[in-house]
Amino acid sequence: MEWFRSLIESLPGLAFVVPVVAGALALFKWSLSRHDVQFARRREFLLHWKNPRDLDSISIEILIRQLTGSYLPARVVRRICLRDSLETVQTLHRLSDIWTLVQWDSEAGTVSWKTEAGTALRRSLWLAAVWISYFLFFIAGAGLLAVVALAKPEAPIGLAAVGCGTAFMFAAVVALFRTDAWGAAYKWGEALLRDANRSEISHDSVSDQGSSATEP
Structure with a gap:
């Protein structure tokens, strides 16, 4: 005992x-998520951000990386930003959260689940x-x-x-x-993929050439 x-x-x-x-x-x-750090990142983002139609793909992807921490394809960012029905920043942050679980098809311009998250x-x-x-x-x-x-x-x-x-x-x-x-x-996974893949904007293909984002 x-x-x-x-x-x-x-x-x-x-x-x-x-x-x-x-x-x-x-x-x-x-x-890692202190308010002062996040505030500084958002302020720097806003200094350089414009309408996505007026920015080239590289600028969009770098700025979104500054905002969310992930390189999201410019084509997807434009789809989300140019639709008034979405909560844009929240949608981009949530999409960034799941980006390691999805795969980007640059030819088809679509986002799909990886096998383990299918x-x-x-x-x-x-x-x-x-x-x-x-x-x-x-x-x-x-x-x-x-x-x-x-x-x-x-x-x-x-x-x-x-x-x-x-x-x-x-x-x-x-x-x-x-x-x-x-x-x-x-x-939010299924809703995020629908938003990322939905093509409702006539300018969807503008300046998409040269997008540097790749599958994580």
């Missing part, structure tokens, strides 16, 4: 370590999988680091445990960031 007594004695320490690590992850994620069922399963992966990796990483902090094992074992714990925590961060893409794909 000695191991059980040790476990009970370690619970206060675990209760302290786990929230601290969780808070560190949340703080790290928040720091159906609503697959997208929902992947979303569940990345969330489960996040929690499992986080629990494993935090648990290992807490054990090392509390038990203070011998150097070789301690170093190995710290290495594994750090790797698990890194995997948890990666999984956490993937929830954005799969979450957007699950909620």
